[in-house]
Amino acid sequence: MVPLSYLLRFIEEDATFGDVTSEAVIPEELGARAVIIAKQDGVIAGIEEANALFEHFGVKVKVKKRDGERVKKGDIVLELEGNARAILLVERTALNIMGRMSGIATEVRRLSETVKKVNPKVRVAGTRKTLLKPIDKRALLIGGGETHRFSLSDAILIKDNHLALVPLEEAIKRAKEFSVYKVVEVEVESLEDALRAARAGADVIMLDNMKPDEIAEVVEALKREGLRKRVRIEVSGGVTPENITEYAKLDVDVISLGYLTHSVKNFDVSLEIIGRL
Template identity: 80%
Template sequence: MVPLEYLLRFINEDAPFGDVTSKAVIPGGMKARAVIVAKQNGIIAGVEETEALFKHFGVEVRVKKRDGEEVEKGDTIVELEGDAKAVLLVERTALNIMGRMSGIATEVRRLVERVRAVNPKVRVAGTRKSLLKPLDKKAILIGGGEPHRFSLSDAILIKDNHLALVPLEEAIKRAKAFSVYKVIEVEVESIEDAVKAARAGADVVMLDNMTPGEIAKTIEALKREGLRDKVKIEVSGGITPENIAEYARLDIDVISLGYLTHSVKNFDVSLEVIGRA
């Protein structure tokens, strides 16, 4: 689960001086019963985080749908009972977390299934295009995808801006000397650089913003040089839900999409108070 301390920051941001509406309107000591309901079909995520937040504020939680389960419109995800002010304090933060995570998990699952139908060996991965990484990365995992790097500290990924300063072979040589434990990935945009990166000892070659035809030619060049089996091939850039199957048909290992976290649509969930407890 994402650490509680991280989640509480959202509550503190949403109510820095308390929930003034509930203080003004809700009598002290009043108890309430509520449910969180799915308003669409999909994969639910963020249930653990929702449970932790409500429990922290003394609300009893009965989980009806666990992270990763399929839900249908109208399904009850959790039942809540406790102090009415606490329920209302956590409401929006919990729905924001669950809505975002479920939206990501649902889209990841959809794309994973689309890719596996074409090529079962290809993995679908996210990227670092997110400011809510603990939540987003977990949602990608729940959806069946690969989180990719969590941070700049996880693996060595030599990108175009690094190569604008240091030549490709030298950059890989420096990276290999720096650590024997870190995976070395190199982003390239041409067949020539892909071959250079593989020959220099990169573990992963990322083919960036290439068309399926260009990727196919690059893989053939790697095979001719006896290098294809020495590296993993990741493709990224310009890939959408509409064209992802074209890329999946190729002899590649990973498809990564920033879209999964920077453009995915929130999943619709709602908290409904059903009466006093």
């Protein structure tokens, strides 16, 4: 679960000086019952986070659907009972978190299943193109995807801007000497550089913005030189839901898509008060 301390920041931002509407309109001791409902079909996520927030403010929660479960439009995912002001205080933050996480989980599940039908060994991954990493990365996992790096501290990824300053072979040598525990990945955009990276000892080669036929050439060249089994191949850039199967047909290991987190389509969930206590 995403740490509660992180989640509470959203409440603090949303109600810096309290919820003036509820404080003005709702009697302080009034209790209420409420439900959170899925308004579309998909994969639900953010249940644990919403549960933690409501319980922190004294609201009793009954979980009806678990993170990662498929839901249908109209399904109740949470039942709530407690102080009405507390329910309304948390409402929008909980729905925002669930909507974003469920949107990511739904899409990564859809793409993962699409890819697996074509090539069972290929994994779908997100990227670091997000500012809400704890939420987005967990949503990727719930949906069945790979998170890629969580942060700059997790793995070594040598990109074009690094190679603009340090030659490829030297960069890989330095990276290998820096740590025996860190995976060394190199981003390349040509057949020549892919072979250079593999020869220099890269663990992962990211083929960036290359077309399927170009990637096929890289794979065959690596096989000819006996290098394919020594590296994992990641495809990134230019991949969309419409063309992802063309990449999945190839002998690659990972397909990463930034749009999974930077262009999230929110999943529709709503909270409805169903009675007083």
